[in-house]
Each structure stands twice: as structure tokens, then as C-alpha cells.
Amino acid sequence: MTDELILDENRFFDSDPPTRAIARELYEGVKDLPILSPHGHVEPRLFSENKPFPDPTELFLIPDHYLYRMLYSQGIPLEQLGIPKQDGTAVEKDHRKIWRTFADHYYLFAGTPSGVWFNHELYVLFGIREKLTGDSAMRIYDQISEKLALPEYLPRALFEKFNIETLTTTDAAADTLEQHQKIKDSGWKGNVIPCFRPDAVINLMDKNWRQHIAKLSKVSGIDIQSFKSYISALENRRAYFKRMGAVSTDQGIFSPRTHELSANEAETIFQRALQGKADVTDADQFTAHMLMEMARMSIDDGLVMQIHPGAFRNHNQLVFDAFGPDKGSDIPVQTEYTHNLYELLNKYGNDQRLTLVVFTLDESTYARELAPLAGHYPCMKLGAAWWFHDSIEGMQRYRQSVTETAGIYNTVGFTDDTRAFPSIPARHDLSRRIDSNYLAGLVARHIIDRSDAERMSRALAYELAKNTYKL
């Protein structure tokens, strides 16, 4: 029957029998390892409040731009999908109707990672056994809704069921980490830790930069009037994050250019920014300098430094104006690392106290720039296949492009980077399957032997993340 939803136990493994058999065995050896999620965007409030998830539409569709961007690309207005508007004007409120629209167009996701993850969630988490179509839409809606009301579907219960050892959230530099404190205070044992993300106080082009600085002044208790006091406030916050369990920082930047300004130059730009007069050049210079500063601070306090360059944010101004950021119109651009990271790597790259994890949206840099850099500099590790490339083919291209030059030990294991908490097991399962399959291909072609593969398999599924992020 073609409408049955089946999760084959050999899914994602190559179909030739020798490779598949080895892949399956490697996968069996790692599939039940605890999940480390050292980088993501799950809201800590989920666990501090531990309230039941709302209905399926609110759980799956409305927060996930991976899903609704695809429907938008095929002409479904975002209003019709219930995406809230910035000006508060009406959007579709009938979540059953929205779910039906989603189901009618679910065929669009065939062959995409979103489709694969979503099927996993339906099948494993909710016990659904039919494919999502217009016909099955409401039956599935009701089945999920029923489950969401059960105590074992509360966020903390799922966290434990998912066997998550550590979950890292992403938090603004000026965040009070109040939700994290509440989790700690609650006595619940789930290890949910913050990550220090200073983008809003570093990006001078952010329209609300001065407000973010004001907020940073307030939470740090340091009156930010100069570049020096700004740095002190950041150091203050990093120390606070660290006390709250943080092991890492993260920066989303357009370009990975690194360049140290003189104290004077930095101060001059900073003062212009405080007066609301900084321009694009100032902002670029400031970011380049702050990458240097962040590396210096990481050497001091031991937080792992992560950078995520290369996205042209909010490419679709109309969608941005109507619906705000993160609505599926961030588009990658070509990114250069060899020249751009030169200053940082030359100043700090040989210092073993620094761990710099570099991500990319430009796959052409894997073999050309990133693997050679990570395969030489002691500080540098290559982040997992990210965002659009966190996919079956994307992960395979990553391993095939990176391993021969950098080995696997200069990479950092899997990073799910998700906002969608219930998708975490699906994403780690996919990653473990693809890495098992990659290693199986090496074994089947006698490039490595079986014991190598077993060791590497555990490293990719668990140990590399644990070691890199000092978890």
C-alpha cells in the first residue's frame, strides 16, 4: 500500500550489500550513544516552564522556516500558513486548516532533509504509520494532538527519552539567562547550557545596536561609554555565562575577515557608533576587530569560539518587513577563508588554549581552504556540515571533501543547530547513519579497516563533540 509510512531499518545506507552490511553494523554500535547537542536554537523556556506542546501546527510548522519557505516558494502566502505579521494584522488562525494546507503540499519535501526528519518524528515520536497527505492530514493531526497532551510528551520527559546528555542553547550577550537559572533552581537534572552570542552588540548595522548596548550596560553593571568599557562588559558577561555552564561562544557574521585595529581606531569607530553615525565600512572594520578580540578572550577564559559566516540575511525585504527575520530568505554567498582568517590565525592560531570552530555555507571552501587550514593550525577545527548542507548529500560531500586533508580529528562531530526540539533525535540519527555509511564505504574499499572504522564511528557520533566543546 503506497500510503503506508515506513522507516526502513537500513535507510540512508548505500544499497550495495557489502557497504550496507558494514554501515549497519557500525550504526548499531553508535545509535544508542547519548546525544550531545553543543550548538542549537532551542528555547530554554521550554524546559524552565515544561508546559505541554501546543497543537501540531504550532509545534512543527509555524516555528520552522525550513518547512514554510518551501511552501512559500510554490506560491502559498505566509499569511495562509499562520506566520505572524510584524504589524499584528490578521493571519490564518485555524491551525487545522493550516495543517491541511501543509499536508496537501507535503510531497514537495520528497528528497529533502526536512522530509526525512519529519517522517522520523511522525513515525518514531508519534507512532504514525501513514504518509502525510491531504487525505491523512486530519487523522494525523488528531493522533499527534492526543499524544501531546500526555505527560511523557512534556519537554523534560522528551529530553530524557531522547537521551540528551547536554543541550546548548544560543543566548544574546545581554541575556539575563533567567530561564537557565530557573532550570537550575527547579532541581531538574537535564543539562541545558547557554552559549554566548554577541552578534547584536557587535553588528553596528543592527538598527537597535544602541539599545542592545544599553541593555548590556545594565546587565553587566558597567556603564559603556568607551570601547574599553564595552570590552569589560563583554568579559563580564562571558564570565557570567561561564558560571552558568557555558562552554562556547558563537558569532554569525557576513564575512570571516579578521583584522586588528589600533586602540585609537577601535575607539573612534565605537564613538561614531554610539552617536548613531557608523557606516558600513565602520561596521565591517569593527566586526573584523571583534573577531580578534573574541579570540583573545577565548584564550583567557577557555570558551570555545565558533564562527558562522556567509549568509546574506533577510534577502527578501518584503518578507522581512512583513514577517521579521529568520523567515527562510537568508541566502548564502561565496566566502573566503585563507586571506580572511590570516590575521587571527597568525596571532592566535598556534596557541593551544584557543579552540576555533569554523562553519561554512560555501562548500567550495571545504577542500580548498578549510581542510588545509584545519589540517595545520592547532587551534582550528572544522564545524559540521551546516544549515542547507546538514543533509544526506551535504554530509557526504563534507566528509568526502574534508577527510583526506584534515582527517576526522580536526572536525567536531555533529551539530544539529535546530530550533525544533522534537527533531533532535531525527537529526542525530540521520547524522549517525550517514557517517556510518561513509566509514563503511572506506572499509568496503579497504581504505581503512574495521577497527579503524569502529573507533572513528564513536568519535564522530560522540567523542569529537565531547572533546571539542569540553563537555
Next chain:
Amino acid sequence: MTDELILDENRFFDSDPPTRAIARELYEGVKDLPILSPHGHVEPRLFSENKPFPDPTELFLIPDHYLYRMLYSQGIPLEQLGIPKQDGTAVEKDHRKIWRTFADHYYLFAGTPSGVWFNHELYVLFGIREKLTGDSAMRIYDQISEKLALPEYLPRALFEKFNIETLTTTDAAADTLEQHQKIKDSGWKGNVIPCFRPDAVINLMDKNWRQHIAKLSKVSGIDIQSFKSYISALENRRAYFKRMGAVSTDQGIFSPRTHELSANEAETIFQRALQGKADVTDADQFTAHMLMEMARMSIDDGLVMQIHPGAFRNHNQLVFDAFGPDKGSDIPVQTEYTHNLYELLNKYGNDQRLTLVVFTLDESTYARELAPLAGHYPCMKLGAAWWFHDSIEGMQRYRQSVTETAGIYNTVGFTDDTRAFPSIPARHDLSRRIDSNYLAGLVARHIIDRSDAERMSRALAYELAKNTYKL
């Protein structure tokens, strides 16, 4: 016997048995679907005149720069291959001798799509059962020549035999479409439609631009003295093309940069061009502006807009001077889409009346820029793997790079883009086989199921082209 020409029924499918078996079944389901050829360079005169094809050399080699460029790269002068010179000086006239030279070097094409297509034509169309070599050259020449004299090898008969539902030609903006009119008048039912290609009247660096404008004035009946009248003339011609059956426009451009000029700026550049004084910067600005204008017009009249950027035309000046354009020395360059399409997509990209089909010669943009753009903007579709990438490996890289982000429904099916009419079935057969094999790989790895694959298979072979081009 090693000189036997064999077309294996499982050709181009992966050799592992599970994938191959599924690929074969998917292929069987689409192999006999009618051919839609919504973009190509076949001469309409072929069908208006319906004369017998000349000899094999003139049929296959002399018009096909895919073939003779390879021989040229190995040191065979183009004169020796009968390629006519611009100055009319003598070139080899003995077509049997040229054929022999071609056959002697045919081994160069092993592993290339030209070799694969050509073998298909020999085998299927002409019933040849031995490989083309120096030894077999003249026997094959004679066999083909014999066939070409038969009525069932006339262009219209082949069109019907090939099961072509629609064939789109490419026609200059100032073309009278006289041949298309003749086809209509003849009462023959073959659906051969024009496509509006305004490159010659848009590219200010074209040495004959003013002559093209004069011609455009004449055919449109609009005296082009200003940018405004120029636009009117183009609108006039688009309307005429549409009445003659056109569903699309096409633009070959160096860069896909889009930028709207003020009315004043556009007029100033246009006047400089009319005086023969436009420079490279003018030309770039003008093209960027005309991409905006073409999108606007497409919203008005519904013609699908196609752009083909990224070729450095006539890279070999010596060959260009001696033999003219399109002689195998167009070389791709790196191409940028995220920034370049920004203005157009922001002004028109959310308008569902627009269909913008974007092609590329720069595969590094598939996963990085084009799939994310096509996977978000309602107007945008990604054109098929094009030119150098219209090949077995090229198509596979395309699907593997694009599908996970954009799905298949933001792509447009296959475009043969050929000048070589007899190669059309070979090219569509190849494409259907490769797509079947791609989908089979997804099924074998349980990424999609069999019913998904069957639906997607029909879409790739037929429906996507039909829907995108409104055929």
C-alpha cells in the same frame, strides 16, 4: 567483437543490482512520454522547408561545435574539418574525407556526452551496429547517406517519429518569424514555437547594435529614437511573438546583475549608444536595467523569463576572427547570484505572475546560491543542468546539489538546448535515464518510497516543463 556498437538497455544506470532494477522500472514508466523541448536552437527553416538532410558530415559535424572543438583541441585545424571561414577562403570541401578525419579521432569522445548522444543516433536513428572508427568510417557514411534520402528521414517525419509535442526555437527580437509563419501556413501540425531573444538589441557592446536597432524599428513599425520608444518596440515584438505561439523569452548575459536605472540614466545611456559612444560600463548598466525591464514585461504579458549567464564568449579571438561566433571557444566564468539578483527578486520576486528560470555554468552556485533562492522566491525556478553540465555526471551533481534544498518542484525539467535536431531523442533519453537512476538511488536508500519516485519521475520527464513553460 570489440568493434560492435551496442546500446545496452540498462545503460547509465548504477551497476549495483537494487538501484539498477528500480531505475529500469522508473525509466520504463517515462521513456515513451512525449518530448517537450522548451528551449533550443533548431532552425525553424528545417520544418518550413522540410528538405532532406544533406550528407552525414554536414548533418552532424559541421554545425556542432561540441564535436569539432574536441578535434581542434587535439590539433586538427578547423579548415580541415570544413568549418567555413568568415572571409570565404577555401576550407576542406570533401565531406567524405572530413568524415574520415572525424572517425579517426572519434575515440577522443569516449566518456563524453557527445560520444553517448552520437552513438545513440547512429544506433537508433540509423541502425548502425558497428563503432565509428577509421576502418568503419566510410561504410557508416554510406549507410547514413542512404537513409537520409528516404522520406521517413525528412525533418517533419522525424519530428513525428521523435514524438515531440512542442519544440521551441530561439529567435532574435527583430526576427520576422517568417519561417514560423510558413510552418503554420503549411497546415503541418507539428508544434514549433518561437522564443524571444533580445540579446542583439540589448548588448551595447555588439558591434552591430545600431543595425539591430534599425531592424527592430523596421519590424515593429516604431521609430526608435528614445529609450521609451525602444521599450515600446520590444513590447510590440513580444506581443507579436506571443501571437505566434511564444511562451518564453531568453537572455544570454555575461553577468546576472540586476539594477534599475532612473528614466534619465537609461535615456542618457541609450542616447550614447545610438551615437555609437557607449562604453563597457554603459553596456553593463544597460543590461542590468534591461533585466529589470524584461521582468516587468513578463509580469505584463506572461512570457516566462529565462536567463543564461556566465559565458565568456569567443575567448579565442583568432578563431573568432577567422570563423565567427559559436565555434567552441566560449568559456564559463565564476558567476554570482545572491547579490546580483537582489534587485530583481526584491522588486518582482514575490509576484506570482512572474516565472524566472535561471541557468548557470557555475556549479558551485547550485547548492550555495541557486537552490536557496529557488527554494524561497515564488517566481524563481532553477533551469536544467546546462551546456557543459548537460551530461551524465553533470546532471547527477545537479540533482545531488539542488534537490535537498529546493526539492524537484522548483526545477523545470529537462532542456536540451541543442542545435542538432537529430540528437533530441538521444538527449531526452539520457536525461530520463539519469533522473530515473537518481530517483532509484533515493528509493534504494529509503529516502523516498516507490510511489514518490513514480510521481517525481513523471514530473522530471514531462510535467515540470509543461507547467513551467505553460505548454
Next chain:
Amino acid sequence: MTDELILDENRFFDSDPPTRAIARELYEGVKDLPILSPHGHVEPRLFSENKPFPDPTELFLIPDHYLYRMLYSQGIPLEQLGIPKQDGTAVEKDHRKIWRTFADHYYLFAGTPSGVWFNHELYVLFGIREKLTGDSAMRIYDQISEKLALPEYLPRALFEKFNIETLTTTDAAADTLEQHQKIKDSGWKGNVIPCFRPDAVINLMDKNWRQHIAKLSKVSGIDIQSFKSYISALENRRAYFKRMGAVSTDQGIFSPRTHELSANEAETIFQRALQGKADVTDADQFTAHMLMEMARMSIDDGLVMQIHPGAFRNHNQLVFDAFGPDKGSDIPVQTEYTHNLYELLNKYGNDQRLTLVVFTLDESTYARELAPLAGHYPCMKLGAAWWFHDSIEGMQRYRQSVTETAGIYNTVGFTDDTRAFPSIPARHDLSRRIDSNYLAGLVARHIIDRSDAERMSRALAYELAKNTYKL
């Protein structure tokens, strides 16, 4: 037993049985062909002196930045690996201890070509049957040391055992080729020939450029006071190299930009350089001009011209200052060929007396720029997958990206490019296996037939190098 070192006879072949069977048969047909090594960095002194190799650490590790850069990336100081310092300060001298450190970290190379080559050397050359680990380290050290003392492990004996037909070294323009002369004078029949590499006298940014010019003056007997006498001196040396057996030149350049200066411009820059006043722009212009000059000279004297662009040399200044060049911190950059080679190809590209072999570190140019250029211009051939891309996946990407546009006959066969003499058979064996496997995949998918594959297999393993380099 997992610590056993096994070299499977089907290694590196795809695991699906049909492809593997064909790959194996193709490989059997070429595995014993003589080795042509037309480009590499083995010291000629090895063969003029024919002394026993020193201990395993000095043989394998200390000269091979492929190996120690990986250990450095994981935090092992280069001093601890015995890499000599520029200032002569102490580094680890205990070669057994260094070997143990290497062995302890040898697992890092799993899945890398270094690991594959090294295992081949251990197994085939030294008869080792256990994997290199901390546990086996000293046993293996002793076994190798024992062998190295035997006469059949002397360089000349190995040269013959390896079945090397021709080995090309790389030699500075001002080199006296004294070692090559000694080899000739010795009466030994091994064909070791020089290659003319003028980088040191072309790169105006080289701090010792004037000393190199002085040396060039001396060896050529031409007092270099002008650009003209400089060119005469180069021509003089090329003629000398040619008399000494050279068939080629080689240039390592940052950018492949070609541009002819006027005689005046060239002279002006040259005079500034002689006065130590040339700047970066001068240097770039000079290199661009010298590429034109080198092509002109190759047309005159028939030496094959090779260019190797795209490496940012000595990216890690700290490592460079302490340990000198070639220590594993050369990092590739994006490289452009279509525009950059325009002038050279337009002036000399249609001249069949020129053979220009172009290498790249930027794989994104394979299908986009290099294959189309090599598939058109008679002079141009595409060099083998180079350096970081001289690997199993790298070679496969190369063939898959290049063949469909350029065929195999516009490529030049395998180039081992190694400093590590004992690794030569391992590298050629790997290359022959990967090419056999690539061709087997084409046969299994019926893209080519078996007789095509056999012909192409011999071409890739032997004939293309022989023909290109006129050996």
C-alpha cells in the same frame, strides 16, 4: 586480529561486484607498466651519491610535511618531531622517540592518502605485517632499519626495483645540475632528468631575489644588467637544462594572470627590482609578463611549460620564521583561469609547438574553466589532481568533473609530485587503481565499452605522460 596490516588486492575499487570485477581486470592490465614520474621533488643527490637511507624517522617523517602537519594540527610541537629550526636551536634528536610519537598519533591518518601510501610502503617495501601503533612502533622501526642497511635498499637499486623509466627532478634556474652530471658520469643507466624552475629569479618579492640573479649571472656567464640580458640568461639556462635531458619547465605562482608588458615597462620594473625597490604590484606585473615570456621560449625550445598556481605560501608566519618554507602551512586560494590565461592563450594558444600543462588547487575550476579551456585550445593540457587533491576522492572528483568536457586526452596522466622517493610506487599504484575504478564505472554503466576502457587505461597509466612530456 585487528592489529594486522593487510593490503587487500581489491583495495580502492568500488564494492559493488560488477564494477569491482572490471576495475580489477583493467588494473591488472596496467599495474606492471613502467613508472613515468615527469614532475616531482626527489633530490638528484640521492642517485649521484647512492648512499643508504638513514633511519625510518629521517626517511619518512622529517622530510614529509604531509605527515607532520597533521600531528602539528593536533598540538604536537614541530620541535618534538625533530623538524630542524632556522636558528639552529635544539630540537628532539632521539629518532626512536620521535618515531614513537608518530606511531602514537598514526590513527589521525585514517582515511587520508598519507595513511594509504604509508601503509603501502610498510607492507610492500618493508614487509611489515602489523599496523603502526604505539605498541608496534619500535618493532617496526627496527625492521625497517634492518632493511635500509641492505644493498637492495640503496636508492639506485630501489629505482630499478620500482621500474621507473624516467624520474624528473625540480631544479632552480641557477642550479648547476652538478648532481645530474654526476649521475651521467657514473655510468648508471637510471633516467633522472632535471626540470627548469625559475621561480626564485622571477618572484620579485623573494627576499633573496638579487642573490639569485647574481647566481644566475654567474652560471650563465651573462652579466645581468637589463631585462634583455636577464632573458638571455634564462634562455641560456633553458638550453643547458635541455642538453642535460630536461623536457619541461615548471612555475609555482600565486595567480595565473598573464599579461604582456611593453619592453619599456618590463625594463623599468626590472631596474627597480635590481635596486631592491620593486613592490607587490611590480612583482605581479612581472610574473604576468614572465608567463608570456616563458610561453614564447617554450615555443622556441620545445620545453613543456607547466604552471602550478593558487597556493598562499607560508600562511603561518610563526612556523615559517622558526622552521622555514614548506612546513605544511601553504594554503590554497580561489583561482581564476578564464580571464587570467586570456592573453597567453590568445597569443600562443593556437600554436601547436606549445604544450601548456595547467594545474590547480581550486577544484571548482575543473568543470567550469579548465576542462572547457583544455577542451578547446590545442596547446593546453590539464595537469593531474594535485597536492591536496592527489587522493582517492580527489582523483575521482577530477575525472568526474573533467572528462565529460575535455575527454581524457586533454589530460596528462599521473604526476606524483613527491619529495618522498620511497612513496613513488605507492602513489602510482593508487592512481592506477583509481583510474581503473573510474573507467570500470563507465563500463559498468555502459558509457564506454571494454575495449575503450583498456585503451584509456593504458593512456592514463603511461601513454599520456609519455606523449605530453615527450619522454
